[in-house]
Amino acid sequence: MTLRKLIERYRISTDNFHPVWTLRAPRSVTAIPLDEILVENSFYNRRQLKERLYEAGLLRRQCAMCGQGETWQGRQMSLILDHINGAATDNRLHNLRIVCPNCAATLDTHCGRKNRLDRTPRSCLHCGNQFIPRYASHRYCSQICGTRSKGPRQPRPERRKVERPAFEQLVADIASMSFVAVGRKYGVSDNAVRKWIRWYEYQRETQEWREQEAQVKKDAA
DSSP states (O other): OOHHHHHHHHTOOOTTOOSSGGGSOOOOOOOOOHHHHSSSSOOOOHHHHHHHHHHHTSSOSSOTTTOOOSEETTEEOOOEEEETTSOTTOOOGGGEEEEOHHHHTTSTTGGGGGGSOOOOOEEOTTTOOEEOOSSTTOOOSSHHHHHHOOOOOSOOGGGOSSOOOOHHHHHHHHHHSOHHHHHHHHTSOHHHHHHHHHHHHHHHHHHHHHHHHHHHHHHHO
16 A cells, blocks of 8 residues: 555645655754864864854954955955864864965865875885885785785784674674674674674684594594
8 A cells, every 4th residue: 555545544634745845844953062063073064163163252253373354355265164183073172273275275284184195115015025005005016916915814803993792692692682783782783793603603613623633633643
């Protein structure tokens, strides 16, 4: 049964529906308090944050470095909300300042200048030759070295962002709840939980195979 038939069946009023969704009345959105925005790891829109800081009187409409206002040679000029340490998500008030485009171009943080890739030559992990990296995780000098390199085969727990639970605990969690719920518990996706299970099963099978092989060699001796 379609939605239209259900509406007709239960005689639900649709007078508040607008046929053109772009002409509907905008939803009322409660503004996020500034105390929740002026923190680290904040992804609030920079332009909206600048206007709210102006309205709250926390920042002035002029460059903090040269004093230039929003008018330049009789024309309106947009000032820039700059993050002093270069971290675009660090919205703590002491890390924010207003600068004009001219002063912004001289800063070390202009257009991600501080975060640009270090072009220092590094050694290829396979052949040892020096090469200039093209991206941060560039580890091999060529595609051939990348395909021939075996890479690390051992687990590296120090690189994990989430501590992996023990196998018994993981099995108990899966038995009592869904994969999605288990992933939510440990802060990962449900696919990550499935990969954990497969990894544990692989380790157990490998260990059993090694024990059987050792027993066969012992019996043969």
